[in-house]
Amino acid sequence: MVLLALFGFTTLSNAQEVSISGREKGFVIRPEIGINSGWESTSDQLFGYFLQGSFVYHFNANFNAGVGTGVHYYEWYYQSEKDKVLSLPIYANIRTYFSNKKVSPFLDIKIGYNIPLSEGEIKGEEPGSVFHNQFMKIKGLYGLLSLGLQVKKIDIGMSIGWTKDVNYVKGNVNLDSSDEYQGWYFTPAFSIAYNIQFK
Numbered sequence: 001m002v003l004l005a006l007f008g009f010t011t012l013s014n015a016q017e018v019s020i021s022g023r024e025k026g027f028v029i030r031p032e033i034g035i036n037s038g039w040e041s042t043s044d045q046l047f048g049y050f051l052q053g054s055f056v057y058h059f060n061a062n063f064n065a066g067v068g069t070g071v072h073y074y075e076w077y078y079q080s081e082k083d084k085v086l087s088l089p090i091y092a093n094i095r096t097y098f099s100n101k102k103v104s105p106f107l108d109i110k111i112g113y114n115i116p117l118s119e120g121e122i123k124g125e126e127p128g129s130v131f132h133n134q135f136m137k138i139k140g141l142y143g144l145l146s147l148g149l150q151v152k153k154i155d156i157g158m159s160i161g162w163t164k165d166v167n168y169v170k171g172n173v174n175l176d177s178s179d180e181y182q183g184w185y186f187t188p189a190f191s192i193a194y195n196i197q198f199k
Contacts, residue, residue, distance in 0.1 A: 019061040021100050022152065027198045028064060030054040030155070034191030038074075038163060040183045046085075046163075048074035050189075054093045054110075058197070061100040068093050068110065076120040076136055083120035087138035087163075090115065097150065106155075108146040114138050114163065133169055140164030140182070144189070155193040163187055 031053045038046040052070020059065070067090075074085045091112025097104045116137035123133060141164050148157030167181040 019100060021061050021097070021102055021104055021150075022197070023058050023061040023064075023097070023100070023195075024197065024199055025058055025060065028054075028056050028058055028066075029196045029198075030056065030068075030193050031196075032070070032155070032191050032193035034157075034159075034189050036159075036161065036187045036189035038161070038185035038187035040165070040185050043079055044183075045077040046074045046185055046187065047077070048072060050191075052089065056093060056095070062097045063095070065092075065094045067091065068112075071117070072114075072138065074120075074138065076122075078120075078122045078134060078136070081122045083122060084118065085120040085136065085138055086117035088115045088117055089113070089142045091142060091144075102152055104150045106146075106148050106150055106157075108144075108148065108157065108159075110142075110144040110146075112142050114140060114142045134167065135169065136165055136167045138163060139166050146189075146191070148191075150195070153195045153197075155191075155195065157191045157193070159189040159191065161187040161189055 034050050050072040052068055054066055054068035056064040056066030069090045072087045076083050076085050089112050091110040093110050095106055095108040097106045116139045119135050119137040121135050144159050144161040146157040146159035148155050163185045165183055
């Protein structure tokens, strides 16, 4: 992240007065939609959609930074069962562009924290089994590393993400309900965004 920030700021001295790309100094709102999937193991998987938005400042045509938030919806697959899980990420966002043209490749990093909005529940067939009343929520550190292409004001990106979750049980006679297991989902994603610039 430090190297990326340094690269962006070093372009300040080389910035052109007129931006070929249309990216100029000022604030930008960037709404984004996407799909992603993830896995923690062969029996514990996610598939979902997200809607989020970043509020950033263009320091020049090659670098911007800001913050963002959104809503992530997942279908949680565990064993042969599934349920729905929602989370709200809050993140810092930095981005550098590799050219100052109307078609520009970019590297984008989002790092933040996921707040759970709901929890998923998987019930085993036998009340006494270890899979009975298994719960999961998306909670903890969140990261997304994206490579993409901006065509005028539209972004198209491919990403790899890291999402932390918490698994726990309730009402199981064989397990302590206070036991929790925390793990990481690796989540490839595809997204499209639109840049609204305020000059």
